[in-house]
Amino acid sequence: MKKIPSISRRSFFKTAGVAICASAVSSRDAQGSGFSEELMTVLDISKCIGCGECVAACKETNAHKFPKVKKPIPKMFPPRVKVEDWSDKKDIDDRLTPYNWLYIQSAEVEHRGKEYELHIPRRCLHCINPPCANLCPWGAARKEHSGTVRIDEDICLGGAKCRTVCPWHIPQRQSGAGLYLDLLPRFAGNGTMLKCDRCYDKVAEGSLPACIDACPEGVQTIGPRSEMIRYAKGLALEMDGYLYGLNENGGTNTVYVSPVPFEALDLVVEKGKGKPHLAAVENSMANEETLTSALIAAPLAGFAAGVIKVVSDIRKGKRYD
Amino acid sequence: MTNLLLKLWTPVLVLLGITGMGQMPIFKRYYVADIPGLGWLGEPYIVHWIHYAAAALFIFLAAWFITIWITERGKVTSTGWIRITLLALLIVTGYVRVIKNLPDVHFSPPVIMLIDWTHLFFAFLFGVVALWSLLTGKRPYLRVRE
Known part of the structure; x- marks a missing residue:
């Protein structure tokens, strides 16, 4: 199976070839329009050791995209609308926040008489038909030709509808930043929503997303969707394992492969705000x-x-x- | 039958207006969804489904009326023309938005924003013109035949 990731890597660069050839990242390339097929990532969680290199790389690489908060943050009207300020908690890395788009869930489980300690990098799954983008009334969230689902932090008003409708409640809000400050900051909007954008700018330049590049264990593989589906299914067959993400929410461009059923993992992983579940999801x-x-x-x-x-x-x- | 369909016209447009506004998360924020019986206005998916269903009913009505209007060669009032134009623009932008919401269909960011913002703008304009027509007694779309 070791050959497949290298093939996938070549195919990834081939797929992103138009963007690689560009000497500078034009806005067109940055929108991922140069891709002949959507990109998918496969995560072999049997390889993940939970070292956190991917989390650190994500934070460092995407720091320039983090919101610039203007303080004092306006008080919201009516008072039931709460300000969500993470700007003084940027170091938190055990859940999703506006400043932490990837974190690692851990699970200790027994399956078929064997003990497993598994680590699962969690971030946006980049749905095939993303409800966050489809139900955003403002055009701030969208899916790009590369298959990446992005929120434009300059346009977003922070209504957090994307978080409500996301089956995993992935996007996270930072108040005190974004377009709403220039409109009616007390009465409409509440900041800007942030989540994994699969390092669209790096990918447009022909580089790998930071989390994939930084992983010392080769947990993640990225490539054209059709090729990645074959790879994930082959990997699951080889380890007699299970898939998550291929059919969830009508299909996503992130597939986890695990030696343990995801129903069992979902029972033991810590869930809550900024900590998504691993349950089966119908097409929203x-x-x-x-x-x-x-x-x-x-x-x-x-x-x-x-x-x-x-x-x-x-x-x-x-x-x- | 025609009278029944005519009676549906305004309620369907009002429902489209309410569920259209409900695409923005304002009803929950401003306690409207707390009113007994209106809790559904705070549920994004339900509001979205009702907007789609109401749009289908509205387009059925519009196609019905247009067919009859063409065969009767009815004369449209000036406020009728304004409202019909705005409704046509709402239908076009709405359909584009529905197509965009299908799997494997992606538009460029400027197109998505253009569609979302113009749909919102045309809906606002239609609301203003419809209210003005109502208040000034210029409600009919068609001139009454002598």
């Missing part, structure tokens, strides 16, 4: 996808009903007499 956008059929049929049905009405009126002599 399934109803919207069904209702789209109704929206396609509606004008045709309305037109047909209208024609029937007109023909009926003509036959009854109610029109054109």
Whole structure:
């Protein structure tokens, strides 16, 4: 299995080739439009030793994207709206925060008579059809051609709807920063939302995301989605293991491979605010996808009903007499 | 049947307006969702589904009325033209947004923002014009035939 990551790495660079060739990162490349196929990451958690190198690399690499908080942070109206200020707690790394987009969950479990101590790097899974982007009313959250789901921190008003609708509640809010300060800071919005952007700027330059680059154990592999699905399934078959993320929420571009069922891991990992679960997730956008059929049929049905009405009126002599 | 559909027009537009505003997390913030019976306004997915369903019903009604209007060659009032234009723009931007929400469909960030912001802007303008038409007694879309 060792060969596959190197193939994937080559394919990753091939996939990102358009961006690599660019001498400077244009905004177009930075939006990930040069990708022929969405990128997916596979995490073999049997390899993760929980060293935290990925967490440190993520923080260091993305520090320039962290919000610049203007203090004092305006008090919110009505008072039920709480300010969320992490600017004095930037070092916290045991959960997701606006300044910590990746952390490591740990689990001690027994499976088939064997004891396991597993570590699971947790961050945004970059959904195939992300509800955070689809339900954002402001156009601040979006999915890019590379498969990366990003929140534009300059546009975001910090309403945190993305966090509410995310099945894992991944995005984290920092009050006192962002566009809302220039609008009605007390009455609308509450900061800016932040989460993993899969190092879109590094990827556009042809580099690997920081967490993948820094990992001494080669836990993560990134490459074209179709190739990564084959790799993840092969890896699971080899270790007689389990997959998480391939079908969750209708499919994501992050797949975890584990020797222990994720139901068992979900029972023992610490969960809560900024600490996502590992439970199975139905497709959040399934109803919207069904209702789209109704929206396609509606004008045709309305037109047909209208024609029937007109023909009926003509036959009854109610029109054109 | 036509009378029933006519009676649905305003309530469906009001529902679209409310669920459209509900796309922004304001109803929970400003206690509206705390009012008994209105808790659903604080549930993003429910508000989204109702907005989609109401939009489908509205487009059915619009297609029905347009078909009858074309065959009757009815004359549209000036405020009717403004509202019809704004509704057409809302329908176009709404459909683009629905397409964007399908899996494997991505638009560039400027397009997404343009669609979101113009949909919001046209809805606001329509609300203003509709209210003005109501208050000034210019409610009909079509001139009454003599």
